Amino acid sequence: MHRAAFGWAGLRGEYIAERIPAPELPARLAALRRDPAALGANLSLPHKESALPLLDSLSDAARQIGAVNTVVRRGSELHGENTDAPGLLAALLDAGFASLGGPVVVLGAGGAARAAVYTALISLEREVYVVNRSRARAEELAAAWFIPQADVQVRDVQVQAATLAEVPWSQISLIINCTSAGLDDPQGTPLPDFDFRCCPQAGVYDMVYRPAETRLLREARAAGLAAHNGLGMLAHQARLAFQAWTRVDVPAQVFLQALGGAQP
Numbered sequence: 468m469h470r471a472a473f474g475w476a477g478l479r480g481e482y483i484a485e486r487i488p489a490p491e492l493p494a495r496l497a498a499l500r501r502d503p504a505a506l507g508a509n510l511s512l513p514h515k516e517s518a519l520p521l522l523d524s525l526s527d528a529a530r531q532i533g534a535v536n537t538v539v540r541r542g543s544e545l546h547g548e549n550t551d552a553p554g555l556l557a558a559l560l561d562a563g564f565a566s567l568g569g570p571v572v573v574l575g576a577g578g579a580a581r582a583a584v585y586t587a588l589i590s591l592e593r594e595v596y597v598v599n600r601s602r603a604r605a606e607e608l609a610a611a612w613f614i615p616q617a618d619v620q621v622r623d624v625q626v627q628a629a630t631l632a633e634v635p636w637s638q639i640s641l642i643i644n645c646t647s648a649g650l651d652d653p654q655g656t657p658l659p660d661f662d663f664r665c666c667p668q669a670g671v672y673d674m675v676y677r678p679a680e681t682r683l684l685r686e687a688r689a690a691g692l693a694a695h696n697g698l699g700m701l702a703h704q705a706r707l708a709f710q711a712w713t714r715v716d717v718p719a720q721v722f723l724q725a726l727g728g729a730q731p
């Protein structure tokens with residue numbers, strides 16, 4: 468995706484994948500800080516959270532979400548941003564899901580779920596139900612948002628942990644799958660034995676994009692619901708990271724085409 472973006476922008480640049488064992492992250496970030504040719508980096512699991520104290524500054528979103536996926540080198544300082552949350556927002560806008568009123572269900576309680584709660588609660592100002600396999604993690608995630616945030620206006624909306632039975636399904640406007648259930652597994656789903664007819668107004672956004680149609684998407688579509696995979700989010704988070712590094716806004720379509728022209 469980033470090679471295609473460099474080409475589109477007419478810039479000479481390289482995007483290199485590196486596997487960094489967890490204990491080596493501080494030294495790798497220190498080397499990045501000293502490298503005059505480096506624009507920055509993306510971080511993936513397990514570094515998104517552990518990098519926070521190793522950076523010189525953080526965007527408000529990265530600090531509130533507690534995860535950094537994009538590091539920008541500014542002189543000899545490293546700045547941490549989270550483009551997963553605005554990437555998700557942009558994908559929800561593309562899908563027509565951002566304008567649907569009503570509460571949102573976030574499935575999962577890992578780093579991606581935290582970004583989704585930020586998007587639903589702060590950007591869309593929706594009530595959020597967090598449903599996770601391990602209830603304790605959902606409670607922990609929800610509790611973090613009850614603490615008044617100094618620099619965020621959480622108006623009347625709130626976030627709470629819930630079991631499937633506790634969710635007011637008929638009111639739900641959006642279900643966001645932030646679990647890895649279904650990833651590379653055509654039969655995997657975070658909602659086995661679920662009847663989508665209980666939430667006829669809901670859109671379904673699955674952050675998983677491999678396979679392109681997960682079981683969750685297949686079953687939601689079979690019940691007549693609009694449903695999209697995570698390719699749009701993947702493309703938009705990359706677009707926003709590229710913009711943070713180069714200040715060039717490359718169209719999301721360039722990133723999507725580089726992903727093989729697959730449809731979100």
Ligand SMILES: NC(=O)c1ccc[n+]([C@@H]2O[C@H](COP(=O)([O-])OP(=O)(O)OC[C@H]3O[C@@H](n4cnc5c(N)ncnc54)[C@H](OP(=O)(O)O)[C@@H]3O)[C@@H](O)[C@H]2O)c1
Pocket residue numbers: 512551574575576577578579580599600601604644645646647648649650655656657674675676697698700701702704
């Ligand atoms: N489209 C994009 O751009 C994008 C961006 C970020 C992430 N993602 C995707 O989002 C997913 C989650 O990423 P993450 O970083 O949040 O991972 P993570 O921190 O490891 O969290 C994984 C979550 O999935 C749940 N889970 C795993 N297997 C499950 C199963 N079989 N049934 C139900 N729940 C299950 C876990 O529940 P427990 O807490 O009970 O273990 C946990 O809540 C991954 O598939 C990742 O590829 C996509």
